[in-house]
Amino acid sequence: MPTFTMKVFRGTPQSGDFKEYRVDSDEGMVVLDVIHRIQATQAPDLACRWNCKAGKCGSCSAEINGKPRLMCMTRMNTFAAGETISVSPIRTFPLIRDLVTDVSYNYEKAKSVPPLRLKPPEPDGTYRMMQEDIDRIQEFHKCIECFLCQDVCHVIRDHDDKKKVFAGPRFFIKIAGLDMHPLDTRDRTEFIRDTAGVGFCNITKCCTEVCPEHIQITDNGIIPLKERLADSMDPIVWLLRKFRGQRKQPA
């Protein structure tokens, strides 16, 4: 049974520091197991969020050796025996305590996204959608809202003032998913440009790199949104849309 030295951030918004714990790790353990072991045996008040411990709920996001990861999907055997492993809260959001941060920014942004506006159903009252038309959106729907992409996004992480005018990668794929929905009729062009601020993204793909669901956030979500904005300003595309009747209703 290998023993690890865990350096876990302990503290409040006012003050805090890394504290060292020596912990045994059994076969197959993940970082979250080790954190639970610390809680049960050494530091019962160590604050961390978690729910499913299966990589499905996105609650246990943290920075492990400085890298944004899910604690429940980071195997201890990926570290060398005797290695010191640091665990700190995701840095972009205000600290509450220890490993828990205030992620309400994301819930506020969620509310701002204009929802679906469906076209009329088929005569039988239901809808038809072809699998090939929803494959791309189903990829976006894999998002577990761990907010690691938001954590690592430079626009949010390094520019507090941009938080007001920038929705972040999680919401770009949300918006892209609505925009590409085969039944949707809403035009979100203005929203995408002015409220969600997709223009601030400079495509460094950091979000895609940290996504535990391996969603191609940049290539499949953000770039198409940027192209849509460019198209909306192109008079030829605009005319084509108008004639083909594809123009969506304003948000």
Next chain:
Amino acid sequence: MDYETHEHDVIVIGAGGAGLRAAIEVAAQGVSVGLVCKSLLGKAHTVMAEGGIAAALGNVWPEDNWQVHFRDTMRGGKMLNNWRMAQLHAQEAPERVLELERWGALFDRTKDGRILQRDFGGHRYARLAHVGDRTGLEMIRTLQYHGIHQGIDVHMECNIQRLLKDGDRVCGAVGYWRNTGQIVVFKAKAVVLATGGIGKAWKITSNSWEYTGDGQSLALWAGADLIDMEFVQFHPTHMVWPPSVAGLLVTEGVRGDGGTLKNNKGERFMFNYIPEFFKGETADNEKEADAWYEDKKNNRRTPDLLPRDEVARAIRSEVKAGRGSPHGGVFLDIYSRRPADYIRKRLPSMYHQFKELADVDITKEPMEVGPAQHYVMGGVRVDADSTQATVQGLFAAGEVAGGMHGSNRLGGNSLSDLVVFGRRAGLHAALYAKNFGGQLVVDRGQVEPVVREMLEPFERSASENPYAIQADLQETMHTLVGIIRTESELKEALKKIEALKERAKKVRVEGGRTYNPGWHTALDLRSLLTVAECSALAALERKESRGGHTREDHPYTDDQWGKVNVVLRLKDGHVQISKEPLPEMPAELKALFQERK
């Protein structure tokens, strides 16, 4: 004593599928609603549901309809279900699924663009609408994003400790904010419980930390009845290795999509465990079982897809007879039966989860799986149509409510249960609130003792560790109130639970009130011990074997026990047990069971 107060017409406790659907319905009725959840919004246990949502849409098999779904559900529950709940569920599930689609859910499609349905245990036809193996995520995200535009006040990371009453009526609840540790009181005309299950009382469970029996306990303490608490589902297939992931769910969809269970001799052992009750509809040879996936008219269903209670017991017997896998489970093989691309497309989470957490490639080798606690069929006794509990103003929907699934739940019937009865709970709670003319008073005298009790663990000089008590309870339930029960072990369990209750009174927590998991664990013990006791008491009472309750000392199903629910209610601080008759099924529904299928 200081605390903040919020007032809503209705509060919904719990924000999984049932709670979200209830809150959406309350808002649609035009009354104010507060949605209180223990975690962040969108993290509730519904997120982990994998295989699908059962609804007789008839998209894949036009022969399917609500009567067939109703019959499957009742037979799966060994006829102990509340027939009216099972009927409403089967009738309304299709519309609830289509509603999810209108709200943005993207289910996998048939070739002609309709919602695809997959096979699952105990369902006669391919019936489960699904999104790969992450249907719960799709459902909760859809409800969450639809809900945020409906004017619902969401109170996140708030843990309710007790319901408040004005006379016979519920009038609110008291709890604390996890973030700050501050006390909060909600005043409401009606309360909907949608808090899920009780799995954290067991050691090996697929349930998340939140499943501490809060709603069942809140209802019991407020004077409501619980039923069927002896029926606990041990889902047959979970990961068994490595130890840290033991209990992680392996969807029944693996078998629905062609996977088969094998023992260490390579035998498909389920053919040896077909019970008399299901003989007529189950294939007794491999050829017929394999042909059934493509042709359901001329073949009977594979025994790999018998109801969960049957499969869980069979696996346990194989392991006990020494025919198990190296780590105490059995093998689940899809790799030799379906192409790798198909497996990755249909079961992406399973592929990912075995690869990342166990270094197993399910497209190249078998999985090792075994049973774990997964679901509780019992819960708050409710009126089928309105979901009202036996206390005025209190409603319950989803796993926290009892009756719908009888003694055993079919896979896929929980997600549909959430939205069918979530909507009904929201609707009837809203109507109740609208029709309520009087003034409700929140009595400080009820609030203050609860708050004092909550804060006591900070002040004690005793030294019991809350995590240790929780672990000891989990061990007790795992060894003494597991898949197979017996009188002596159940009595021993009850004795141990009593001792744990005493220890829980001596819990001391360190640190402050700001996001303190030690304190939260200490407070959860009260409900966890309550539901553990209820489950063991009811299991001791029911002297027969049926569905999710198997007694070694009473191994057969007994017709007399098939006519009653075990009912629990609190009297003078103690849990009282009684046997009460099941509601009588009307003749036209009874007829559905007489024809030979």
